[in-house]
Amino acid sequence: MDRRVARRYARALGELAHEQQLLARVEEELAVVKKAMEDDGTFRRVWEHQRLDRAQKQQFVKEKFGETLSPLTLNFLFLLLRKRRENIFEAVVEEFALLANEVRDIVDVEVRTARQLRDDEREALSRRMSEYLGKNVRLVEVTAPELLGGVVARVGDLVMDGSVLTRLRKLQGQLRVNTWHDDEE
Numbered sequence: 001m002d003r004r005v006a007r008r009y010a011r012a013l014g015e016l017a018h019e020q021q022l023l024a025r026v027e028e029e030l031a032v033v034k035k036a037m038e039d040d041g042t043f044r045r046v047w048e049h050q051r052l053d054r055a056q057k058q059q060f061v062k063e064k065f066g067e068t069l070s071p072l073t074l075n076f077l078f079l080l081l082r083k084r085r086e087n088i089f090e091a092v093v094e095e096f097a098l099l100a101n102e103v104r105d106i107v108d109v110e111v112r113t114a115r116q117l118r119d120d121e122r123e124a125l126s127r128r129m130s131e132y133l134g135k136n137v138r139l140v141e142v143t144a145p146e147l148l149g150g151v152v153a154r155v156g157d158l159v160m161d162g163s164v165l166t167r168l169r170k171l172q173g174q175l176r177v178n179t180w181h182d183d184e185e
Contacts, residue, residue, distance in 0.1 A: 006091035013076050013092070014099040022072055027100050029073040030093045033065065037089070047086055057081050107135045112144045112152040114164070129153065 017026040037044045046060050109129050130137040149164035
């Protein structure tokens, strides 16, 4: 799958959605279609079937979503079908979400902790991350008991590791180096 193609389609849809003040609605609708694709094997098979006529696929999509999707989202799905770009749909959804967040000046921060955060901890962490990044932050929480404590935050390629596990590993490495130097004397 070509991520660049998906990004181009997502950007075009995003610009139209932004102009029509439908950014949030289109994002939600794309998520609904993606969920249906994940949950409904028949829908996925019809969507991805290479030998089905495009008109049949469009009719199927219209019957399934015609009443619930905005014309913009529905027409976008039809465009993907016309251009035979069914295979990039899920990547388009991901790229669209990233672009929508960019427009809203929001960044998703994956936060891994040993236990679920309390509300006050979540609020404080969100505030600190927002100040550090200069953007509105949406925390995506992952519980990872192996961390023992602390927080590992990931924003794109940037990783901030303040976990107890990492601190213990660093200490262990330092102890090995110190022990090795002590043996030399």
